[in-house]
Amino acid sequence: MVVLNKIYTRTGDAGTTALGSGERVAKSDLRIAAYGTVDETNAVTGLARLHTSAKEFAALDAMLARIQNDLFDLGADLCLPDRGEDPGYTPLRIVDGQVARLENEIDELNADLEPLRSFVLPAGHPAAAHLHQCRTVCRRAERLISQLADLEDEPVSEPVLRFINRLSDFYFVASRWVNARHGGDVLWQPGQTA
Numbered sequence: 001m002v003v004l005n006k007i008y009t010r011t012g013d014a015g016t017t018a019l020g021s022g023e024r025v026a027k028s029d030l031r032i033a034a035y036g037t038v039d040e041t042n043a044v045t046g047l048a049r050l051h052t053s054a055k056e057f058a059a060l061d062a063m064l065a066r067i068q069n070d071l072f073d074l075g076a077d078l079c080l081p082d083r084g085e086d087p088g089y090t091p092l093r094i095v096d097g098q099v100a101r102l103e104n105e106i107d108e109l110n111a112d113l114e115p116l117r118s119f120v121l122p123a124g125h126p127a128a129a130h131l132h133q134c135r136t137v138c139r140r141a142e143r144l145i146s147q148l149a150d151l152e153d154e155p156v157s158e159p160v161l162r163f164i165n166r167l168s169d170f171y172f173v174a175s176r177w178v179n180a181r182h183g184g185d186v187l188w189q190p191g192q193t194a
Contacts, residue, residue, distance in 0.1 A: 020080030021087060030148050035078040037141035041167075042071040044134045051127035056181065060127075060174055061103050067167065070098055074163065078145070081155050084173065094159045102166040109170075109177040115178075116185075123186040124179040135171035142168060 011017075014053045017032060025032060045068050052061040076092040122132030142164045149156035179185045 020048070020076070020091070021085070030144065030151070031078060031154060032149050034141065034144040035075045037137065037144055038071055038075045038078065038164075041134060041137045041141050042068055042075075044130065046136050048127060048130035048134055051125070051130055052178075057127065057178065060177065061110055063170075063174070066101075067170070070094070070163070070167075073098070074160065076114065077157065077160055078148075082157065083153075083155060093157065094163045096159055096162075099159055099162045099166055102163065102170050106166065106170050106173050108155070109173045113173070113176050117189040120176065120179075120185040121188055122175070124175070124184075125182040128175040128178040128182075131171045131175035135168050135175070138168040138171060152185065 012027065015027050016140075017027050018024055019031070045064055049061060049064050050064075052064060073092050074094055077094050080087060080091045082091070082093075122136070123129055145156060145160065145164055148154045151160060176185055
């Protein structure tokens with residue numbers, strides 16, 4: 001159980017923070033940047049949800065609420081790298097079931113969409129525009145997590161890599177699903193600037 005009764009601790013004043021294991025690392029550490037960007041993805045998902053509370057978007061909003069919880073799970077997974085040590089409790093990890101659920105939801109949202117014949121601009125309905133912002137922040141998190149996974153002493157599980165990759169796909173399809181109900185995607189028109 002999480003208990004936060006004092007928000008500032010002063011332990012990070014020198015530019016370090018603690019991983020889930022208690023190990024102190026620089027706040028500029030790649031692992032911190034990775035799960036910090038996961039947290040940012042969660043925050044922009046909350047902003048997108050400001051536009052999905054209408055009844056017409058109820059199913060999507062429920063998916064986004066689950067994703068916000070999954071993003072906390074992902075942050076917990078990343079903040080306690082699995083280096084084979086026993087932390088004294090069962091750590092929270094991203095599991096294949098979370099990836100499968102995302103794939104099912106992507107397929108559900110994509111089922112009625114017209115095939116893409118052009119790139120789409122991150123625009124349209126406010127919910128769609130915010131979902132595109134979620135997608136881009138998520139892709140940044142994915143790049144950082146992939147960089148982290150490439151390091152020899154920085155374990156990242158396969159389910160984490162699959163989950164973050166599917167999540168950006170989810171945001172893209174969700175943005176198209178919203179726009180399909182409000183005039184369609186805003187399509188890229190190459191060379192239209194004068």
